[in-house]
Amino acid sequence: MAIRLSKKGWNNVLIFSCMFMILLFNYTSNMFASNSVKTSIQPLVESSQLIQAIDFSGIEIQRLGATWRVLSKIPTANITQPKEFIETWSKQPLEQIERSPMVLDSAISIPVVVWLSGKSEGQIYEFVIDHQEQSVYIHDKTKDVWFALKYSQLYQFIPREIVDA
Structure with missing residues (x-):
């Protein structure tokens, strides 16, 4: 039993099979990409800790x-x-990124030390700010993790006088 299709019929078969393959590749690449990049969203200081x-x-x-x-x-x-x-540091969720970001030489670094109740040493955070690219990254030196911060939120974490000095 042979399938007999006209030239127009075979063209439709090819078009639909190509569309199916495109959808299949798109779906599988999204599935693999979402599993490979694991980001977590959390505040810099846990709400259970007292600043x-x-x-x-x-x-x-x-x-x-x-x-x-x-x-x-x-x-x-x-x-x-x-x-x-204080509320921003303990409540504002930030996106943790997997590895250290690439920054330009124009970026400035501002260290911030947070002292928590019951801890003998302060937690050290390094804010890497690039005004040209309008990017801000925070390096938690204690846990050795990086966070991405929106440039518009910078002055909620650090006083303007420190950043603009």
Whole structure:
């Protein structure tokens, strides 16, 4: 029993088989790509940990009972709501990336030390900021992991006076 199709019929068979192959390749590549890149979304400081102080290398926010005080070596620093920085550090989820990013020579590096309750050593974070590319990466030196941060969120994590200095 032979299948007899006209030239137009065979063309339709070829077109549909090509479309099927394209869909198959597209689906399998998406499936393999999603399994190979594993990113997690988490805040820099776990919400279960209590932040005692954040040292921005020139400006320090310290817990004073239930309130916060700001100590600054920068005379133009004006931080009126230090609690907002603390909440951002413990609640803002960030995307963890697999490996260290490639950055240009124009990028600046700002170290930040976070002191947690019950810990004898501070957690060190390095903010790598490239104003030209408008990219920000955070390296958690304690856990040796990298996070990507939107450039528009930078001033929620670090005071403007530190970044623009």
